[in-house]
Amino acid sequence: MTAAADQSPMALSITGVIKHYDSGFTLDDITFDLPAGYIMGLIGPNGAGKSTLIKLILNMIHRDAGEIHVFGLDNIAAEETVKENLGIVFDSSYFIETWTVNKVEQAMAPMYLAWDHATFDGYLTRFGLDRKKRVKELSRGMQMKLMLAVALSHDAKLLVLDEPTSGLDVLARDELMDILQNYIADGERSVLFSTHITADLERAADFITYITRGKLYFTGPKDEFEESFRLVKGGPDDLAPDVRGVAVGVHRYETGFDALVRAEDLGKIAGLKAEEEEGRRGVAPLTAEPASIDDIIRLTNTDDAARAMEVA
């Protein structure tokens, strides 16, 4: 966390949360904080536990252990107050399909003390949503915008979005990121959004929480996440034991391999030292490049990485 973030009150605080399913999947000991005034991207492959975590925040499923606080309030003990301050967007619409946009407002407005008809109306205009249209007549992207309009119209202090960009084209995603940036501008509001589309994170997220196989892999500033890994590349015969030893995950292909290595472990790879010595002569066996978020997700979910996590 940054120094400024450390001093901010926590919009969301998750401590030691565990959720076990009979299927065998376990969301295991998840702990992270989201300071007020920031955007956090919740990332991970399909089935990692992102939606489970969001449902735990909303008390839609029951946790087996741990605590969840929203603006200092327990999400179960103070459920009504917490949810008054939450704006929620799911990856698919939760409104009755036969409702018109107008009926959605009629149903949702009495739910919130701070419902603002003018704000809702403004978002409908901005998103091009027709009040007379039924929910089932809206495209997936428009349904997401309707949920977003509802989420933004009752002065919510924390937006929780589950894969909000999955049905959107690039322009709509761009617009959403603008809205989120404006939303947190007063420094009191925050956003937690899960996504597969890492380009959204590059643009909007201040923090990243990365979950894979139900375990917390990383939580902290986005830049720190990217800087803490390097992508080591080499030819088919260059995957030496020293690389294997420090690689978090390796992907082999016909012409070579990609290995994800923690930045502090780079010095342990002999082939990279040789690169420094021989690089000038152009005979470098291995190269180290900055790792993108996609690279990190991809290579921490290889079979090697899975085995390493199990051992850990």
Add this chain to the structure above:
Amino acid sequence: MMTGVLRAFGLDMRRIASQGMFLILVLLIGFPMAMVLLGSISGGTSYMPGAAVGGVSGMLAMLPLTAFTFEQQGQNNWMNGVIPVRRIHQVIGRYLVVGACVLILALEVAFCTGAGMWFESGAIQFPGLAASVLVTVVIYVLLESVMLPLCYRFTYQKALLTMMFICIGLGALVAAVFALLAKLAPDAIDAVLSWVVSVESLSGAGMIWLALGGIVLAAFAAAVSFAASLCIYLAKEF
């Protein structure tokens, strides 16, 4: 607490009215209107109150359950996790919907039965009218008391199927008891039948006791039903 309950009640009413409030109103007004029209044209027709009460009861029995069908459409049940209403208040809100239906049912039955009596004999027998209303309401509450926990536990279709099996089971049980009585103690059947006749002809204090018994039975069933629904819904994950 009241805010949460009223929010849940309001949302359920909107769910129920999702297919159009007009249709529900037409049906609710339609039965009494048909009674009056048919009665005015043809005079007394003894089958009419029964048919009207049956129709109204059937419709009102299904009405609160449609909230479950809408919840089970798509991801609408997620809305229950989004709104700032505790689960206990959501359950109370749904039982309030049933309570509202009980009031409407009582009014409809009173009107239809009263109109039937008026067209039949030119006068309303109030004890008989009260008995009709009470019996209908008690049966309605008993039915809903079983249906609601089933709908909380299962999908709507499965709940209806389970209810059907319960009714068939009860019918089979009664038939078996009567078959046994007919074989082992034939006099007992006559005793039961004469008791039913004596209950039908009860008046005064006897009637009041019977009414109180019905009300207590309905209240007990509703309380047990609420506790079961709450227990199921609090444990539910969606």
